[in-house]
Amino acid sequence: MDVRGFSKLLPRVHRTNSFPGYSLRDVFNGYVVPVLAVYLFWGYSNKFLGMSVDYLSAMARDITIAGTQMNPSYYAMERLALIVGGVILLSFLLVKNEISTLIRGLRTRDLGTLSECSTSIFAIVCFAVSYVLLTSVLELSPGNQIPFFFFGGAVVAGVLLLQDNVSEMFAIRPSNIGYAIREPSILVSAGSIVLLLIMTLNLSMIQPVSQDIPGFLSVVILITVFYWYMRLSQEGMKPSVQARKTAALAYLALLPFIMFLLLRVLYLQHDPDPVMQNRWEVSFPFMDKVNTFKINPWPMDVVANLDERWMFLKAAIINSARVTLLSIVLCVILGTIVGVTRLSSNWLASSMATVYVEIFRNLPLAVLLFLIATQFGQSAPLFNEETFLLGDAVFYSNQGIWFVTVASYQRLVMGLVALALLRVLLRHMDRVEPRFIITPSTPQEHLRRPFSTLGWRLEALASDIFLIVAALLFINFLVPFVSTNGGGTEAFIAMAVIVYALSVTSRLDDDGMNSLQIDDSESGLRKRFTIWVAAFAVAAGIAVSKGLSWPDYIKDWDGDGIIDSPGSWTIAEGSGFEITPFFLAMMLGLTLFTASTIAEIVRGSIQSLPRGQVEAAISLSLNPYQRLRLVILPQALRSMVPLFNNQFMNVWKNSSLAVIVAYSDIFYVILVMMNNVGKLIPLFILLLITYQAGSLAISIVMNWYNTRVTSVKI
Numbered sequence: 001m002d003v004r005g006f007s008k009l010l011p012r013v014h015r016t017n018s019f020p021g022y023s024l025r026d027v028f029n030g031y032v033v034p035v036l037a038v039y040l041f042w043g044y045s046n047k048f049l050g051m052s053v054d055y056l057s058a059m060a061r062d063i064t065i066a067g068t069q070m071n072p073s074y075y076a077m078e079r080l081a082l083i084v085g086g087v088i089l090l091s092f093l094l095v096k097n098e099i100s101t102l103i104r105g106l107r108t109r110d111l112g113t114l115s116e117c118s119t120s121i122f123a124i125v126c127f128a129v130s131y132v133l134l135t136s137v138l139e140l141s142p143g144n145q146i147p148f149f150f151f152g153g154a155v156v157a158g159v160l161l162l163q164d165n166v167s168e169m170f171a172i173r174p175s176n177i178g179y180a181i182r183e184p185s186i187l188v189s190a191g192s193i194v195l196l197l198i199m200t201l202n203l204s205m206i207q208p209v210s211q212d213i214p215g216f217l218s219v220v221i222l223i224t225v226f227y228w229y230m231r232l233s234q235e236g237m238k239p240s241v242q243a244r245k246t247a248a249l250a251y252l253a254l255l256p257f258i259m260f261l262l263l264r265v266l267y268l269q270h271d272p273d274p275v276m277q278n279r280w281e282v283s284f285p286f287m288d289k290v291n292t293f294k295i296n297p298w299p300m301d302v303v304a305n306l307d308e309r310w311m312f313l314k315a316a317i318i319n320s321a322r323v324t325l326l327s328i329v330l331c332v333i334l335g336t337i338v339g340v341t342r343l344s345s346n347w348l349a350s351s352m353a354t355v356y357v358e359i360f361r362n363l364p365l366a367v368l369l370f371l372i373a374t375q376f377g378q379s380a381p382l383f384n385e386e387t388f389l390l391g392d393a394v395f396y397s398n399q400g401i402w403f404v405t406v407a408s409y410q411r412l413v414m415g416l417v418a419l420a421l422l423r424v425l426l427r428h429m430d431r432v433e434p435r436f437i438i439t440p441s442t443p444q445e446h447l448r449r450p451f452s453t454l455g456w457r458l459e460a461l462a463s464d465i466f467l468i469v470a471a472l473l474f475i476n477f478l479v480p481f482v483s484t485n486g487g488g489t490e491a492f493i494a495m496a497v498i499v500y501a502l503s504v505t506s507r508l509d510d511d512g513m514n515s516l517q518i519d520d521s522e523s524g525l526r527k528r529f530t531i532w533v534a535a536f537a538v539a540a541g542i543a544v545s546k547g548l549s550w551p552d553y554i555k556d557w558d559g560d561g562i563i564d565s566p567g568s569w570t571i572a573e574g575s576g577f578e579i580t581p582f583f584l585a586m587m588l589g590l591t592l593f594t595a596s597t598i599a600e601i602v603r604g605s606i607q608s609l610p611r612g613q614v615e616a617a618i619s620l621s622l623n624p625y626q627r628l629r630l631v632i633l634p635q636a637l638r639s640m641v642p643l644f645n646n647q648f649m650n651v652w653k654n655s656s657l658a659v660i661v662a663y664s665d666i667f668y669v670i671l672v673m674m675n676n677v678g679k680l681i682p683l684f685i686l687l688l689i690t691y692q693a694g695s696l697a698i699s700i701v702m703n704w705y706n707t708r709v710t711s712v713k714i
Contacts, residue, residue, distance in 0.1 A: 036669075038226065041226075041253075042218055045214075045222065048257050048259070053151070053261075054215055056084075058267065059080060059270065081131045081135060082131070083658060084262065085130060085268065087262055092120075092157045095159065097118055097247075102117040108545075115167075118166055118167045119164070119166040122166050123160075127561060134146075138201075147213055152200065154545065155217055158221075158224070159189065159252075160193075163185050164245065165511050169189060169190060173364050185271075197261075207643065217367065221255065222473075225249060225252055225253050228249050228688060234244060265280075269281060278678075284686075287309040289309060291308065296319075296664050297316070298322075298583075300318055300484070307325055313669060313686070314485075316668070317666055318585075321667070321694070323586050323590065326587055327594065331647075335595040338353045338596070339353075339432055339600065339606070340602060341353040353599065360592050361593075361600070362594070365590075365593045367658060368593055371659050372585045372588050372661070376548040376584070385397065392550055399581065400569050402578050403551070403579070404551065404576060405548065406543050407549045411545050413472075415543040420471075424468070427464060427516060430516045430519075431461075431516055432517045433515075448503065448504065448507045448514075449465075449507055463505050464524055466501050467498075467504075467505055469499045474494040477492065490622065501538075550569060550575060551575055554572050555569050589661070590651050594650065602636070606633075606636045607641045613631055613632070614631070642702075644702065648698050649695045652695060656691070670684075670686060
């Protein structure tokens with residue numbers, strides 16, 4: 001801190017030539033605003049640091065009598081130093097932003113790269129030395145020395161970040177020590193470290209500081225923050241330096257609140273009040289106990305008063321995931337159709353699409369779900385009315401909808417595999433030799449292209465077959481995972497295999513080893529259409545080769561030949577495929593609501609394309625469908641995908657409104673557990689982690705797909 005130029009930074013009040021006094025605006029900006037800012041910041045810093053000092057003193061005080069710890073708030077110094085010091089170190093490293101450079105230097109063992117991270121290395125060394133001093137060497141008083149060392153160290157870290165001259169301190173030699181002494185910034189950095197150690201060890205002799213640690217540190221923070229704020233407001237530094245020092249200033253200004261938040265959470269974990277400690281204790285043994293309420297899961301069947309709460313949470317996650325995935329698929333289809341229809345030259349179609357968008361986009365999702373649930377319950381027929389559609393293929397009532405389905409899902413998978421193998425064969429026949437053949441030369445490249453030794457033609461074929469095998473492996477292990485309590489490890493391994501298979505295929509595309517030349521002439525398209533029609537017919541035959549499972553409507557459930565009362569009528573277990581009204585209402589609500597936004601995304605992306613693209617497609621004599629499929633949508637997709645990513649994550653988060661339609665999703669199950677168990681904080685953490693993990697998974701998939709879409713530059 002260069003104190004010599006401090007007077008130049010102070011705000012001044014200017015006189016006007018026409019009026020010898022001060023104007024009201026000058027007085028307000030020059031005196032009132034700075035004084036008010038100082039007062040407010042002082043109150044904020046002193047308040048939060050005061051509470052933080054009290055918490056840390058309580059947690060650091062060791063009261064052991066006859067081998068029993070009498071202080072319920074006590075934390076061992078090893079744990080306190082690791083947690084509090086680790087947060088300070090992590091904040092320092094994040095502000096300095098040298099982590100990637102440091103990792104690269106450690107990986108390559110390049111001293112030049114490591115020297116660029118001297119400040120971060122210095123911070124890590126200081127953390128290690130402080131940890132040893134606190135746990136093994138020094139016996140500091142928990143009342144004042146420990147809080148002063150922790151909080152004073154955090155303030156010194158902020159000062160070092162603002163001065164940003166640790167590398168210059170390391171460069172001090174006997175030949176240039178005179179320059180270092182004359183340089184105020186180096187004196188401030190080195191002096192703050194030495195002063196922290198001296199004051200910590202002799203704090204009892206400095207009564208004004210030891211009696212009011214929060215006040216002293218608040219003064220230091222206040223002076224430092226306002227001095228550097230005025231320096232940075234002049235914008236006289238390089239943009240990169242300005243950005244680093246602004247981040248350091250933000251860290252120092254937020255330090256009192258960060259410390260309070262951290263220590264408050266730690267204190268609540270060991271709160272002297274048993275009730276408060278029980279609420280805030282982050283442990284999950286209660287999840288191993290049986291659950292006491294019923295839910296409507298599928299395909300995992302959980303039983304109340306028999307299965308543990310972990311299984312109910314897993315079933316709820318599966319419920320939320322399946323309604324989200326299906327809604328995403330349907331809303332993309334519906335939204336694309338509506339978005340394209342809005343651009344139609346047909347006035348009626350365009351107007352209807354516009355009305356749909358304006359109605360559902362402006363209708364709150366909660367209201368929409370409530371309307372769907374109530375209308376479905378009122379308009380659907382009663383179960384005993386025996387309402388069938390398409391013969392006996394569909395049975396629907398206010399208790400659900402049952403569809404006819406295949407009797408063997410294994411045969412259905414076989415049919416799908418046959419279609420996938422046909423696609424692989426057609427791609428193999430259409431594949432042409434790449435213009436440039438890229439051969440892997442390093443072990444990492446061989447890992448990304450494991451079939452490169454087979455040659456350009458067989459390598460692509462092998463990668464396609466490998467993807468099908470990985471998908472079959474994933475399905476084989478996914479079914480027991482979503483229907484039983486186990487199978488997690490196998491499903492995770494299968495997921496890793498399919499991700500690896502997708503990366504192999506993507507790498508082939510990136511290297512240009514998957515070039516296709518498709519015959520798009522009229523005769524070629526007719527031939528390909530005939531092949532696919534025949535293939536779908538064969539696949540359908542394989543799928544239904546073991547028959548169909550029809551909804552079996554049972555009126556005589558005890559088998560005595562007498563029709564029982566309508567209240568006991570049911571659909572036989574395992575016959576047909578059931579869709580519950582709760583799932584249907586949730587799926588319809590999410591689809592209709594999100595499709596209205598996706599329609600606007602599609603419309604805007606298409607309209608953003610240059611008019612010349614459409615005119616070029618017309619000049620090639622492409623019909624409207626071909627123009628849309630081959631020219632318009634592929635180019636518009638580049639701007640659609642990032643916006644689709646946001647909408648898909650909204651679908652996942654909006655599924656938390658399932659409680660409106662009585663659908664058992666994650667939020668509903670955890671909400672009921674909160675009321676039954678009372679463990680609010682652990683359950684809320686589970687809720688946050690679950691939704692965050694789902695959002696990150698969607699984001700990862702969509703970012704990967706966006707990379708594939710934008711890999712070809714236009």
